[in-house]
Amino acid sequence: MKIEQIYTGCLAQGAYYIESNGEAVIIDPLRDVQSYVEKAKSNGAVIKYILETHFHADFVSGHLELSEATGAKIVFGPSAKTNFDTHVAHDGEILKVGNITIEVLHTPGHTLESSCFLLRDEDGVQHAVFTGDTLFIGDVGRPDLAQKAGSITQEDLAGMLYDSLRNKLMPLENHVLVYPAHGAGSACGKNMSKETFDTLGNQKEVNYALQDISKEQFVQELTTGLLAPPYYFAENVALNKSGADSLNSVLSKSAQGLSPEQFQLRSEDESVLILDVRAPQSFCQAFIPGAINIGLKGDFAPWVGTLITNLKQSILLVTDERQEEEAITRLARVGYDGVVGFLSGGMEAWKLSGFELDTIESIHAEEFEKRVAEGEFKVFDVRKPGEYEAEHLELAYTTPLHELNLHMSKFQVEKTKYVHCAGGYRSMIACSILKARGIADVIDVAGGFNAISKTNLTRTQFVCPSKK
Numbered sequence: 001m002k003i004e005q006i007y008t009g010c011l012a013q014g015a016y017y018i019e020s021n022g023e024a025v026i027i028d029p030l031r032d033v034q035s036y037v038e039k040a041k042s043n044g045a046v047i048k049y050i051l052e053t054h055f056h057a058d059f060v061s062g063h064l065e066l067s068e069a070t071g072a073k074i075v076f077g078p079s080a081k082t083n084f085d086t087h088v089a090h091d092g093e094i095l096k097v098g099n100i101t102i103e104v105l106h107t108p109g110h111t112l113e114s115s116c117f118l119l120r121d122e123d124g125v126q127h128a129v130f131t132g133d134t135l136f137i138g139d140v141g142r143p144d145l146a147q148k149a150g151s152i153t154q155e156d157l158a159g160m161l162y163d164s165l166r167n168k169l170m171p172l173e174n175h176v177l178v179y180p181a182h183g184a185g186s187a188c189g190k191n192m193s194k195e196t197f198d199t200l201g202n203q204k205e206v207n208y209a210l211q212d213i214s215k216e217q218f219v220q221e222l223t224t225g226l227l228a229p230p231y232y233f234a235e236n237v238a239l240n241k242s243g244a245d246s247l248n249s250v251l252s253k254s255a256q257g258l259s260p261e262q263f264q265l266r267s268e269d270e271s272v273l274i275l276d277v278r279a280p281q282s283f284c285q286a287f288i289p290g291a292i293n294i295g296l297k298g299d300f301a302p303w304v305g306t307l308i309t310n311l312k313q314s315i316l317l318v319t320d321e322r323q324e325e326e327a328i329t330r331l332a333r334v335g336y337d338g339v340v341g342f343l344s345g346g347m348e349a350w351k352l353s354g355f356e357l358d359t360i361e362s363i364h365a366e367e368f369e370k371r372v373a374e375g376e377f378k379v380f381d382v383r384k385p386g387e388y389e390a391e392h393l394e395l396a397y398t399t400p401l402h403e404l405n406l407h408m409s410k411f412q413v414e415k416t417k418y419v420h421c422a423g424g425y426r427s428m429i430a431c432s433i434l435k436a437r438g439i440a441d442v443i444d445v446a447g448g449f450n451a452i453s454k455t456n457l458t459r460t461q462f463v464c465p466s467k468k
Contacts, residue, residue, distance in 0.1 A: 109165075144229070163215075255324060296319075
């Protein structure tokens, strides 16, 4: 028996390859399926089943393309409805794979069709459970992402999750390994661990959701403090129910190199977005006017999905050399198939062409400290509310990046505007958006709060008014 966790850091997502006696199973595959096909082929195995723990919201699954490539049967849990051929398993159904078995455990709560898959080894011993978004390491799935029917509320789903955890998962043996679909950084939970697997016994000890609490307490805890999900989540669910185009077809139409002259011509179309995926400190030194920076080396896909609200958006890409296919693939993983071309030769070619350039000033924390003492200014902290509340600059306004549109009026002031996040990734995104919207005099603080906290600038913690 072989179990391999295939973890994709930029999505904080875990897919799984399971193999026994020449037969294999893929759980929660990404859209780029060729690696699964090649893995099975190199091992001399045939992919028998593609198991989906639920309809994913944070990425486009590769189940349909993988099934077409291998003939493997797609399996969802009870109540799932798709526009393509699917085996909808019943609760407790046993799937045989080589010399092992996989039992379907219906665990509604994150979504109505959510299911876990319990693997028993060749001797029939409980070995591992693949929990999807039902149970994470240190957390559980949020109950507000499902496309709900009728009058079902997030509180109803949270109550279902309470029952699923206690009736289906907690009775399993303590040595069972827990393999979830996500880790820290995913928007599918609130506070996941950086660890990507654990024993069920340890989770019973340390996971707040598995403690001896009432259903009412559980529901209250689970539904409090949820940030709004990224815009693309609902669209991805729909794509996973109906089926998406193959990644190869997306690459063939999107990976079109454009000369600076062609790129300039296409960019004159106001419906086209210029997306520059280079590192923040490369972007700020020279970029095409109007471009938005969301760096590949960061939480790229979640921020694309949060800030670009139209999955059909036409996109022109600016990348480092030979990074265009990686960028197109990462966009496609979350349903953004609208790339219409990339800048051949990158920014070096653009500079040589003589076309206009723009810049954003980025300063170190020490320089920021000096300037704060010298003149009038405004400081904007684009971290999440929880980060701000934990500790922040006394003089900073909280303007979370995911809510930037709600705070645009704050940036209309005539004073110099300094923007920071935790480390510099999100602040450059914010600065690029502000620049594209005509808001000048925006300065990025490189290194963000991590660097600022080493200065002598006054920091404070948020105090709830009711506790003063």
